[in-house]
Amino acid sequence: MDSPSRLTRLPAGAPESPVQGDNARGIVPRQTTYDRGHRIQPHWHSRAQFIFAVAGTMRVRTPRHAWIVPPSRALWMPSHTVHEIQMHGVVEMHSLYLNDASATGMPDSCVVLNVTPLVRELVVRAVELPVHYDEDGDDGLLMRLLMAEIRRLPHCALDLPLPASADLTKLCERVLTDLSTRRPCGLDAGHMKTSSRTLYRRFLKETGITFARWKQQARLLESIRRLAGGVAVTTVALDLGYESPSAFSTMFRRSLGLAPRTFINGESQYAVQK
Numbered sequence: 631m632d633s634p635s636r637l638t639r640l641p642a643g644a645p646e647s648p649v650q651g652d653n654a655r656g657i658v659p660r661q662t663t664y665d666r667g668h669r670i671q672p673h674w675h676s677r678a679q680f681i682f683a684v685a686g687t688m689r690v691r692t693p694r695h696a697w698i699v700p701p702s703r704a705l706w707m708p709s710h711t712v713h714e715i716q717m718h719g720v721v722e723m724h725s726l727y728l729n730d731a732s733a734t735g736m737p738d739s740c741v742v743l744n745v746t747p748l749v750r751e752l753v754v755r756a757v758e759l760p761v762h763y764d765e766d767g768d769d770g771l772l773m774r775l776l777m778a779e780i781r782r783l784p785h786c787a788l789d790l791p792l793p794a795s796a797d798l799t800k801l802c803e804r805v806l807t808d809l810s811t812r813r814p815c816g817l818d819a820g821h822m823k824t825s826s827r828t829l830y831r832r833f834l835k836e837t838g839i840t841f842a843r844w845k846q847q848a849r850l851l852e853s854i855r856r857l858a859g860g861v862a863v864t865t866v867a868l869d870l871g872y873e874s875p876s877a878f879s880t881m882f883r884r885s886l887g888l889a890p891r892t893f894i895n896g897e898s899q900y901a902v903q904k
Contacts, residue, residue: 669717676710744783
């Protein structure tokens with residue numbers, strides 16, 4: 631895994647990354663290919679961004695959240711949000727940058743979206759348009775249809791909230807370093823020289839979920855990254871500390887509403903379509 635435990639704080643003074651293209655257009659589409667392991671340093675855009683990859687998996691971070699974004703998903707990023715992106719595998723990124731008018735009706739916070747085959751094909755068409763596409767012609771109609779479909783996409787809980795305090799961040803780093811080890815919360819609390827009840831209260835206050843739920847979510851996101859990269863279900867289950875593949879499959883199905891093998895088949899179909 632590419633440095634999963636690094637939770638260094640994103641710089642408050644991260645620079646703006648100007649959107650390349652015709653900013654007179656309401657929506658600016660772009661496509662870029664990144665090598666395995668490439669990291670886009672912390673930055674922000676003056677426009678909202680629809681982040682999608684037709685191939686490869688991305689790990690996107692803001693100061694207080696992290697997301698795993700496989701090819702069957704996209705991430706909505708509101709304007710002026712500082713973020714960084716880590717590539718897992720060769721990533722063929724297709725982004726849409728939207729001005730305020732075009733982003734009307736979209737969430738005010740970051741959210742992972744389940745991408746439908748129709749939206750995927752519309753995005754692929756959009757990034758192939760000329761830079762100065764005709765907003766009043768067929769190209770503009772395609773963009774309006776694309777945004778209408780994006781607004782209808784269901785949300786998917788593939789985020790990992792991050793604590794603000796240094797000691798809890800260090801605790802999270804330790805967990806992410808070895809997701810296969812099942813440590814009781816009391817042991818972690820003891821290492822922090824605090825009580826289990828205090829750890830529970832502090833973690834819940836800073837992240838919105840309990841520490842136990844956070845660890846489960848961290849394993850879920852790591853499993854998605856590995857499955858999207860072609861690792862076998864049994865290997866993923868055992869590497870992440872589950873007693874059996876069936877126990878892992880039960881957790882996966884409860885969290886995402888589908889079995890791991892169904893998820894793998896869906897990702898494979900996206901890869902074939904590229």
